[in-house]
Amino acid sequence: MSATPDEITDLFTGELSATVRRMGDGPVAGGAPPEELVQAREAVWEMLGDLGLLHRVTDGTETPQELVEIAELMGRSLYRSLYQDTAAAAELIAAHGTAPAHRGLLDAIADGSAAVALAPRSAGTDDPAVPGALRLSDASGVLRVSGSRRFxxxxxxxxLLLVVGTVPDGIALALVPADEPGVTLRRQYEISRGDFHAVELTEVPVLGGRLLTTPAQAVTAWRRTVARTRVRQAASLTGLAQGALDLAVERVKQRAQFDQPLARHQTVAFTLAALSARITAVRVLVEETAHTLVQRPDDELAACQSLFLAAELARDCAAQSLHLHGAHGMTEDADIQLFFRRAAVEALLWGTPAQLRASAADLL
Known part of the structure; x- marks a missing residue:
């Protein structure tokens, strides 16, 4: 039985799902997204707050089943937002935030009025589990952070930005307001046409005047956050694969060759059946991993394995589904090209295949 509210399921799989898919498709270089899409994104985010999704994260009542189901629904509709980053930040703040400013943030996150972006990379090729270098200073009696972050x-x-970086005695977890004068944003353009930005931080005051926790303690805290976020990402990629497969099934029923629907050809039917079987297998693995992390939050190996398989599945499913659409699938009018482009980027967001293999090998 599903643990997800019907309103969320309807939003991401019902009549509005096609609109939600297009919401995350950003403009080409130099362009701006249509105002109606901006308003739609704001409305969906407000709905998530009204339905209490982030409240369940902040108060620790989100179940593993809910975590997986919600992430998969969002991936299936290609919903792009700060939900995943904000949920990860909320868990860190709830567990380690000690300053009054930190605790007050949880209520704002819960009702959807404060969104947080994670910033661990100093280069696009960085493994997010190994944050880039960060500079801290408190010469004037105010703790400040400086550094560069990408994607x-x-x-x-x-x-808010949760800037994660390596410092001499561990890892720094620094919350900074995104509108501070020392914060500079520059949009980065890539194949998925997402909303990624390069961020330059120059002597930016840290919220509350202190880090979330000591750098030594933050090492374990961040590793656990990465593991849990990788499970969310794995669930999202499983949903992306399912969404691509749904479009492929619909397309081959309509597209005809040799005087019959393409779906009637054995090769096509077997291809779709194999993809469906893989999706079911990965979905079960991701759900099991989510439950495992409740009992063993340090089980990074299971998270790496789940994300590796889900990322491979998403890329394969999107590519096969695009192929079954024919040349039409590569046009702007076809939604399947959105899945193909998004899979190329989302599959690498929390670790490339090489990085996940290396992490898994170290954990064996």
Missing amino acids: VPAAHEAE
């Missing part, structure tokens, strides 16, 4: 999702929509 920060939807930084222009975030009220």
Whole structure:
């Protein structure tokens, strides 16, 4: 039985799902998204807050089943937002935030009025589990942070940035307001036409005057956050694969060759059946991993394995589904090209295949 509210299921799989898919398709270089899509994104985010999804994250009542189902629904509709980053930040703040400013943030996150973007990379090829270098200073009695971050999702929509970086005695977890004068954003363009930004931080005051926790303690905290976020991403990629397969099935029923629907050809039918079987297998693995992390939050190996298989599945499913659409699938009018482009980027967001293999090998 599903643990997800019907309103969320209807939003991401019902009549509005086609609109939600297009919401995450950003403009080409130099362009701006249509105003109606901006308003639609704001309306969906407000709905998530009204339905209490983030409240369940902040108060620790989100179940593993809910985590997986919600992430998969969002991936299936290609919903692009700061939900995943904000959920990860909320879990860190709830577990480690000690300053009054930190605790007050949880209520704002819960009702959807504060979104947080994670910023761990100093280069696009960085493994997010191994954050880039960060500089801290407190010469004037105020703790400040400086550094460069790349491919920060939807930084222009975030009220706060959770900047994660390596420092001499561990890892720094620094919350900074996104509108501080020392914060500079520059949009980065890539194949998925997402909302990624390069962020430059120059002596930016840290919220509350202190880090979320000590650098030594933050090492374990961040590794656990990465593991849990990788499970969310794996669920999202499983949903992406399912969404691509749904479009492929619909297309081959309509597209005819040799005087019969393409779906009647054995090769096509077997291809779709194999993809469906793989989706079911990965979905079960991801659900099991989500439950495992409740009992063993340090089980990074299971998270790496789940994300590796889900990422491979998403890329394969999107590519096969695009192929079954024919030349039409590569046009702007076809939604399947959205899945293909998004899979290329989303599959690497929380670790490339090489990085996940290396992490898994170290954990064996």
